[in-house]
Amino acid sequence: xxxxxxxxxxxxxxxxxxxxxxxxxxxxxxxxxxxxxxxxxxxxxxxxxxxxxxxxxxxxxxxxxxxxxxxxxxxxxxxxxxxxxxxxxxxxxxxxxxxxxxxxxxxxxxxxx
Amino acid sequence: xxxxxxxxxxxxxxxxxxxxxxxxxxxxxxxxxxxxxxxxxxxxxxxxxxxxxxxxxxxxxxxxxxxxxxxxxxxxxxxxxxxxxxxxxxxxxxxxxxxxxxxxxxxxxxxxxxx
Numbered sequence: 001x002x003x004x005x006x007x008x009x010x011x012x013x014x015x016x017x018x019x020x021x022x023x024x025x026x027x028x029x030x031x032x033x034x035x036x037x038x039x040x041x042x043x044x045x046x047x048x049x050x051x052x053x054x055x056x057x058x059x060x061x062x063x064x065x066x067x068x069x070x071x072x073x074x075x076x077x078x079x080x081x082x083x084x085x086x087x088x089x090x091x092x093x094x095x096x097x098x099x100x101x102x103x104x105x106x107x108x109x110x111x112x113x
Numbered sequence: 114x115x116x117x118x119x120x121x122x123x124x125x126x127x128x129x130x131x132x133x134x135x136x137x138x139x140x141x142x143x144x145x146x147x148x149x150x151x152x153x154x155x156x157x158x159x160x161x162x163x164x165x166x167x168x169x170x171x172x173x174x175x176x177x178x179x180x181x182x183x184x185x186x187x188x189x190x191x192x193x194x195x196x197x198x199x200x201x202x203x204x205x206x207x208x209x210x211x212x213x214x215x216x217x218x219x220x221x222x223x224x225x226x227x228x
Binding site: 034042045 | 149218221
C-alpha cells in the first residue's frame with residue numbers, strides 16, 4: 001500500500017524555538033495532505049488541510065501564524081511550530097490520501113521544555 | 114459537537130473470543146467509514162473500510178458492519194489475538210469541496226486482548 005513518511009519521529013526543543021516536521025508521500029502524489037494533533041487519551045483532531053501550491057486551510061481555533069504549513073511539492077508538506085511553548089507539546093500526525101484511502105505518517109512526538 | 118462517537122473508552126476480551134467495537138455518527142452526509150488501529154507513539158494504521166452503499170465488509174479476521182438507519186457501525190475481530198491490543202479509531206468521511214475528503218475521528222476505544 002501507499003506509504004507516508006514523517007520525520008522526525010520525536011523532538012525535544014526549548015521554549016521559543018521553532019520546529020519543522022516533514023511529511024512525504026513516498027510512492028504517490030498527494031495534492032492534499034492533512035495535519036492532525038493528538039493529546040493524550042484523546043482523538044485525532046484535524047488542524048489544517050495542506051494544499052499543494054496554495055495556502056493551507058486551517059480549522060477553527062488553530063493559529064495559522066503559529067503552525068506554518070508549506071506544501072511545496074506533490075510529495076512533501078511541512079508543518080513548522082513557531083515559537084514553541086510547553087502547551088504545544090503533543091503528538092502530530094500527517095495524512096495523505098491515495099485513491100480514496102488515507103495513509104498516515106508515523107507521527108512526531110513534540111516535547112517543548 | 115462530536116459527529117463520530119465511540120462511547121466505550123476501553124474493552125477487554127479473552128484471546129480467541131470475538132471483539133466488538135462500536136461507533137455512532139450523527140452526520141448523515143458521511144458516506145465512507147474507516148477503522149484504524151493505533152499503537153502508542155505511532156501513526157494510525159488502516160484496518161478496513163466500508164462505503165455507505167454496503168452494509169458489510171469482511172477482510173480476514175476483521176468485519177465491519179454498517180447500519181445506516183441507526184447511524185451505527187461496528188468492527189468485529191474474530192478470533193481476537195493479544196497482538197490486536199491497541200486503540201481503535203472509527204473515522205468517517207463526507208464529500209467536501211474539490212476532491213479532498215477530510216476524516217472525522219471518534220475518540221477511540223482501547224482494546225485489550227487477554228491471553
